[in-house]
Amino acid sequence: MAEDSRMIVSRIGETDQLFLQQNTPALALERASLRLQLVHVSHSRAEQIHFLQEAIVLLEQARIEFEEMPLNLYLELSIQLARTYLSYFEISQEQRFALITQQILKPLTIYENAEIYFLLAHASLGKNETAMTRHWLNKYSKSNQFDPILLNQHPAFQSLKQHEWFATLIKAHLN
Structure with missing residues (x-):
């Protein structure tokens, strides 16, 4: 595993632990972003799809789980979700x-x-x-x-x- 991948996986572990303590929209955004970084460094289509699916779940859940959040954060979550689906499109056509x-x-x-x-x-x-x-x-x-x-x-x-x-x-x- 490349050094970049190790750092990403390590940070995923840290953010997943933070999630267990208290989830926030910003944390969900970071957790999804880390998975998207793994999509870009992976050369395996199956891995890429797996990480995309995880990111989608995190972003979709954050958009509906939190009734109140600043508009700019909601827009960030939505744009990141759209980027994720577009990445999925690019991989799967x-x-x-x-x-x-x-x-x-x-x-x-x-x-x-x-x-x-x-x-x-x-x-x-x-x-x-x-x-x-x-x-x-x-x-x-x-x-x-x-x-x-x-x-x-x-x-x-x-x-x-x-x-x-x-x-x-x-x-x-x-x-």
Whole structure:
């Protein structure tokens, strides 16, 4: 096991012990994040799916278990949950995970969060919904956090480079 993996597993043990003492939304977020880190260092599809499923359970449970939490923490949990489902989609190529991502995030668009728009665009593309992808990318491009370099280099959006509207979106923000 690589040193990075050992450190992650060690921290998982620590946070799981903290969970037994008292769970909080922030702790659930950290516990899920650690499992997602293991997804990225694992080379085994079965391990990746296992860690994704654990992260999903932790995040889903935290979103419903705590009746009161600050809005920004709820948004963080929701965005992390959406990222987790998108990772699951990337590994499995099952469109239902892109759909779940959309179902999590669409109600949250009222908060005009750039990452929500970006993730919705990614999920829409995963479902081959080019018009919706374009819609969410246009909203993303109007936010202060728009990153044309990230968008241009992100592997999920490579197929869009052939579209004139995508090139125009990128170029308009690079000048």
